[in-house]
Amino acid sequence: MDFLENVVSKERTLNPEERVGEALRQAGVSITITSITDVFAFAIGATTRVPVLRSFCIYTTAGIFIVYVLTLIFMVPILSLDERRRDSGREGCLCLRLPADYKKNRCSQKLLLEVIFRRIFGPLLVKTPVKVVVVLLTMGLLGLNCWGLSGLKNDFDRTWFFNPGYQRDFVSAVQDLFPESGYRADFYLGNTDYFREKEALEELFNRLSALPGIKNGSIEFWHHSFLEYLKEKKGKPIRIMNVSTKAMQLTLTRRPPPMWICKQADILLNSVPPVGAMNHPGKISPGLQYMCANG
Template sequence: SFGDISSEAMFQDFDKIFIGALLMLCYVVFGLSRISLFEFRIIPAGAGLLCIGLACLSASGICSALGISYGPVHTSLPFLLMGIGVDDMFVIMACHYERCGDKLGNVLPIHMGLVLQHAGVSITVTSFTDIVASTVGGTTIMPTLESFCYYAAAGVFMIFVYQLTFFVPFLILDEKRRIKCDGSNPNISQFHQRNRKQKHSTKKMIHFIYSKVVLSSFGKIFFLTITIFLAGFCIRGNIYLKQKFDPKWFLPSNSYVMKFLKAQEKWYSDSGQDAFIFFGRLNYSTELSNLDAFTKKLRNQTDIIKDVDTWYEVFRDYLNSYYGRDIPNEVLTEDQFNYYLGKFMFSPRGGKYQQNFRFAHALQCGSPAPPITVSSLSFKFKLFNGPEEALPAMNLVKKLVRDSNIDSGDGFKTVWSKVFANWVTDEIIHHELYRNLFFAVICVMLTTFFLILNIQSCFWIFLCVTLTLIDVCGMMYYWGMTVDNVSCVALVLSVGLCVDYATHVGQAFLKCKGTRRERVLKTVESIGSAVMKGGISTLLSLSVLFLSDTYIFSSFFKIFLLVVTLGLFHGIVFLPIVFSLIGPEPQVSDIELDIPQSKPSENLVGTNILTPNEMTIG
């Protein structure tokens, strides 16, 4: 029942994917378009969202073909990919509008080549850093995190492929449509004048905010102080952040299984946690004394064990009472042991312990017991208040089993409990989280360096990512969240997401010329709006998860709300301030080409863009 309900829960909120896609379509059309029929870009917007859908299907197909399992956490993948894919679209469109007045952009194919020369580098850096972060997360020993990270890496890669091979061609087709519409419009000059004013008004607003507020002396001191204070406040949260995992969180609150578990917890709260110690093909006749010593040690752990019910103790008393034996001081032969065990298995006192044995062949009444392949001893753990009590108890019993000197036969011995799935997760998840975050950040920074080749810029991007992760983990504590499978997945993937914002700004800053302040203003004017729109689009795609009562979706919403908000703050506020003070020198990489100017009559053919003066469309 638990498996059925949790499996159904994976797909019960799929309707929210369609709602999120519809909201995203409206937002993307609004973000890519201008206020005119000529610039209403429904075709590129639809093609861009179709790229994301194709990427989800392609990633699922590739990973399924490779035998990578699909779990409950994977249902949140489409929302994550929507945010990443739309971010790439906004960057391409921002560069398209920025270069519309370029003297090299009068021929459409060459114009798009110039767009991809700049936007392509930016989305390549961010896409490959996302892929690296996800792939590094897949090296974990946690199956859920490993599987999800591989799906995410495949999804990001396919988005990168589809955006360049599917979205860009549709953008070119839409640009041809716009050119034909422009050519047939008698008021085209007035149209372009309005668009120039719209473009300039947006830039003026951004310029005013940054020049008069963010980059002012007071603004720099204020925002740097906020950054330092926030980091210190969240470091405290990191110290107190705890790990806790409970599979019941994956169940809908109104399911019958959850209601049963709540009733069981209410009326049988002191029943304890069932556990078993398994032994293999031992020489049981000679191990009775060791079994006796072990069960006594187990019973003595009254601080962690509620009850012990073993077949050995009842079997010992049975032999000593009815057959006059002196167990464990007396050693039985193998035939004697099998004879007495056969009697015991069908006695009133021993019948219930048949479930604790697996024999080489069927057990028969009146015959000696067959050779034992597996036996088990039953006991119950007490109920513990969190992993800090449960983990030492689990490890203590494991140590008792290891030190039991029960080594005859195949020597197999182990302790198992259903609750160990939770406890083992709690034991490794904290270490795995920080390990994966560390390696993901390092690998992402190395990838960023090799793609943009500027040490100083990479360092400041690294600092932005680190501060964002510190703040997110700290705020998780203040929001009442814990480290578990879901939050671990979200945090590892957040490395690739928060590095996007800082990388776009860092890459654009290196391409600008002038003083540091002038370059920062040019950067935020050209790419700041696209980065902000990309962050908002991610929040919009995840906003529908706020209405879900599924633990996975609600956790993803909380964490990515923090990631996007704090990532944008460090990417478009903190980083520009740092660059204005100690930013790196510019990298000059523009290619000067000798391109013949088109005649005005040629601009109405679908393959050409309008002349540079006409192309200032905002």
């Protein structure tokens, strides 16, 4: 609006559309650069793996972009119509035509900020001592910010996402009483055929075990425990592909091993053998040495 007022005061011969276009020529670049910068900043923030922050950045990015588009397709035409209203001598509320002898209020024509900058700040800032003070103050603030940035710590606590209550108290108590246990994480599998994907499931276990953030021996996965049980019963190493589907079904249903008792919640059968197949969600529970971002 300030740019438009400046154009109106200087270019009185231009029609309303030309005045708005001239104002956008002066202010449009800064508006566009600011909007694009904000969109990119929040779009980069949307790549985080923290769900709450990711959702906030996505909505903010979309909101800034929509506001910019609405400014172009809605606000600019409205400004053109408003300039037409002013040229036709109508007031700004109900667009009623003003009387021929109408005079604007003298108080409304005084621009306080313009007077302050023109009579006080402008003459003051051009003086050499003031320039020196401004430069020194700027350099001092820059140094202070750099010093504060050097002491910035990257910290994360999962209790920040809990509302005050028993869940937050429980997690805090576990961290205080059992700090050596690290963090607990559960990975849930989708509809997977356990028999056909034996090798893939064992590969998943091996890859999780090799991650630097996983405590040694902390992964609880019924499939790996079951294979270890078969090795123990057979007395020698076995190959995963040699474990038949029928033998696996019979062992888990008719002759369940001891590990079945504590793993029942992690294994779901949709029918009994020999027709059935285990293809319901399963669970893997590793212990994390430290909290890291997980997909």
